[in-house]
Amino acid sequence: MRGSSMTDIGAFNEKLVLQTIRSAPDGIGQAEVVRRSQLSRQAVSLIARRLLADGLVEQAGTRISGPGKPHTLLRVVADARLAIGVHLDPAHIAVVICDLAARPVARTTLAPPTEDPRADLERVAGAIAELSRSLGASGPVPGEGEAVLSTHRRLLGIGIAAPAGLDADAGILRNPPWIPGWRDVPVVDALSAVTGLPATLDKDTNAALTGEIWTRHLDAAQTILYLYVGHGVGSAVSGGGRVHRGGSTQAGEIGHLPIGRADRICSCGRHGCQSLYTDAHVLVAAAREAGIAMSGKVGTTAALHALATAAADGSEAARAIIGSHASALGEAILILAGVHDPQRIIIGGPTWPALRDVGEAEVRRVLGDWLEDTAGVLESSHLGDDVGAIGAASLFLEQELAPGTGAPVGT
Known part of the structure; x- marks a missing residue:
């Protein structure tokens, strides 16, 4: 907070106070910040003054609670800092700019990744520049060191979400499926070089779950299982408010x-692998075989929307195809629920909105006994088909603004 950029925040306590205020969108009094953060009243007062001076926090009226003078409420100025989210999806490249609540304030969708990553990243950089201009947002200027910025609408940096495999620590896409030509691409360094902004990389599944936690202030005490439905199906799990990434980000x-079916053999040699029933191309092939109306050259996303439209129009074949997908998804979720013991299960991803109307009811049917026995929550994502990009922005916000897991420094 002491530098001219939010990325200079290093003190655990400053981040802790900011996050405590951010978790109360309608405003929170300093006494409550003290209680929740367990910091001293003096430390909270000093940090709050700095946040107010930096334009990150504003006064939000007063609240009367018992005798004594009213309490002044504080709330985060959501658009004081902005983060960019980039989702490299096989169907398209989504770019969003989000505020501190991870709410998109500008967005665009670009054509899918090609076999020329350099050109694709130039397209992304151009989209970021155009969106930033439309918002009057500013960031560091390449080659000029630490820029002198206004206190309003600063660009913090870029979060990038992509399919695995990747090396998140090195910022390199290793061998992402369905994106030919992107093998061993140092995407973080490359995008930072053309934008002048710091960047971070993670799997799209991890990004999506991070977005759910960040935007909805989900209870950190809960174990949350997330199912990401895109070209393929992946999962992510969090506990203590943190996403579990595994030793090499491949969790x-x-x-x-294997979901217990014996009717199909996978290329790996085993029977009944989940992808045999839930990959998007499986649904599209089944739809074409069933005669669902769609253009011969239509892409996967449009084909799934055509399938969903047919189901909404009463096609029993379309409903059966989506139902079969959801049944396999539900069987996979049952296995994962037994492993992770979640209190909340969220299904999302870029293709789930098209499948949800039929699919969620079928998943709920498969999970019926588990839901009844555990009182667990099953829901669909609230972030829509931009979940990957919103989650990517949330990744950067979490990296820069969330307090670490260590103990607070002395106060």
């Missing part, structure tokens, strides 16, 4: 999870 790769 949650469940395409070869």
Whole structure:
């Protein structure tokens, strides 16, 4: 907070106070910040003054609670800092700019990744520049060191979400499925070089779950299982408010999870791998075989929307195809629920909105006994088909603004 950029925040306590205020969108009094953060009243007062001076926090009226003078409420100025989210999806590249609540304030969708990553990243950089201009947002200027910025609408940096495999620590896409030509691409360094902004990389499943936690202030005490439905199906799980990434960011790769069916043999040699029933191309092939109306050259996303439209119009064949997908998804979720013991299960991803109307009811049917026995919550994502990009922005916000897991420094 002491530098001219939010990315200079280093003190645990400053981040803790900011996050405590952010978790109360309608405003929170300093006394409550003290109680929740367990910091001293003096420390909270000093940090709050700095946040107010930096334009990150504003006064939000007063609240009367018992005798004594009213309490002044504080709330985060959501658009004081902005983060960019980029989702490299096989069907398209989504770019969003989000405020501190991870609410999109500008967005655009670009054509899918090609076999020329350099050109694709130039397209992304151009989209970021155009969206930033439309908002009057500013960021560091490449080659000029620490820029002198206004206190309003600063760009913090870029979160990038992509399919695995990837090396999140090195910022390199290693061998992402369905994106030919992107093998061993140092996407973080490359995008930072053309935008002048810091960047971070993670799997799209992890990004999506991070977005759910960040935007909805989900209870950190809960274990949350997230199912990401895109070209394939992946999973992510969080506990203590943190997403579990595994030793090499590959946790949650469940395409070869056997779901107990013996009617199909996978290329890996086993029977009944989940991907045989839930990959998007499986649904599209079944739709074409069933004669669902769609253009011969239509892409996967449009084909799934055509399938969903047919189901909404009463096509029993379309409903059966989506139902079969959801049944396999539900069987996979049952296995994962037994492993992770979640209190909340969220289904999302870019293709789930098209499948949800039929699919969620079928998943709920498969999970019926588990839901009744555990009183667990099953829901669909609230972030829509931009979940990957919103989650990517949330990744950067979490990295820069969330307090670490260590103990607070002395106060």
